Amino acid sequence: MGPALVILLFVATPAGATQTHGDPEGLVVHQISHIFFMFSMGLLIYWIKTRRLSVTPGWRYIQYAAFLFIIWTLDAFFAHQIDEFHELIRVTRTGPWQIHIETNSPATAVVYYLTKMDHLWCVPALLFMYLGLRRLNREAREKNHQPPPQRIES
Amino acid sequence: MTMTVLPIWLVDVLGATAMIVLSGLCIYHVRALTRRAPKNVIWTYLLWVSYCLCGFAISRSAGHILKEMLLISGRDETWQAIRPYSGSVNTFLLFLVASITLFFERIWQIYHQISGDQEALTRAHAQVLELNETLEKRVAERTRALARSEKQIAQADKLASIGQLSSGIAHEINNPLGIILGYTQLLSRGEKTGSQKYEDLKIIEKNVKACKAIVEDLLNFARSPKPRQEKVDINFLIDDVLTFIQRRLRQNAMTIVKEYDPAAPAMILDGEKIRQVLINLLMNAQHATDNKGTVIIKTSYDPPARLMRIRIKDNGYGIERANLSRIFDPFFTTKSTGEGTGLGLAVSYGIIKSHGGQIDVSSEPGVGTEFTITLPVNPETPLLTEKTESGK
16 A cells, blocks of 8 residues: 555656746736725725815825825836837846837837836825825814813713 | 936935835824824724835835845846845735725724714713703702692682682672663663662662673683684784773873884784783783883793793882782782772683683782783684683
8 A cells, every 4th residue: 555655656747736826927916916006096085085085185185195106006007017018128238327228119218218217106195195194193183282172070 | 229227216216215204204193193092093094004105115115226226236136036025025015005095984984983972972971961960950940840830730720610619600690680780771761860769770770780890800710702813913912002001091100111022923812802911911010010110011932832922020019929829819909999809810811821821920029020921822723712711
């Protein structure tokens, strides 16, 4: 029984029970995370609007932040996609401060160049987030400093 | 196309640094919020969103800065080795931020539910405190109200009994009086005008008529005849009564102060009967002030209760406390003999009761008296009929 089992183990071919995770999967997962992030920010904007929270400056700023995050994630999504289209665009570093972009049209090169500066969207988004939270904090502080309502002592 | 990477590098490095700083500042403000209200779930939620954003910002920014540094220094292989890990952490944190953001709706609902419960609890607590605080006062008030209503019931019972008795007697007397009057008038026809017998019969006739008037008043008190139902403007009716009184008292030095409620609606009542009540009360006020005091007449409408209140207040000599419970009794009077029959207030009481209303008095000797008539505005049930006995 024992030797038979050992033989079986050694002659067994890969059954494929565990899936392998090859090269493009990382990109797909990352792109899905961008789509998911975009979806959740869209919902946040919708909820803030339907709950009429956007009438207060703090929540309005958070709503603006969510909107800018959507633009940023779209930018990042396209930048990642373009990076993978080697037939459309090919980028090589020619020096420490220089890159060479091979494309069919100069417009594609410019678009690629601009999408690389995605911080121009996500920094303002985070700035609005910060302004919103600071405003909420200030409002809460002012509310706390108001005289407490008169209570009947027992 | 060859291009410089300097703008990309600058935006990347400066942007990455700004992201770390800003996400740290976000955490600072939300932490301040949670310290101020640790049980507020919205602040807790925002704190978690900020933590995740900060984690993502640090991971991404650190990756970007490291990448730029390594590429500039020509260590491309090192970056290629780190890249998968940096990218995976970024992906994971981006998923985390997005997932936590999706809890907003649920957190908001919980927050609202807690806030609502908290408010209800605070309100209930305040009410309990207030009830506790005013309990003794309320008990004392209710006890006083109970004593007052017991007094009123006793008074109403007493007046009802008197009413029954009076109506029986009045009926018995009314018939012989009618016969006496008839025969007196018959006999006076056969007598010569101006003769002694004729004059004697006229005196009998006059006194029998006076007796009949008293009996009539007694019947009015005991069994109000069916009141007419007409639309009456109470302010206008009071003005009409005042004109009548002022015309009757030619040397009238009484000051009348009118405080009418302009919102007083038209009422369904027997105008003539209410006029009689007002005349009785105003004549009493005139008597109490020796025709030179001040009488305040006030009307006020209570829309929720649909009640009209007419207050007649004088600054006359008032009513002794001992007499207060008897003033609506028939034949009770403090006036000298011959000045009043003592039926005015008894009849007024009967009329107001037949309208489904109430008449109250408060008085302080030396200060004055106030009568308050409360009448329902457009009662749903018709006015009480002649079968209704006073006080019932």
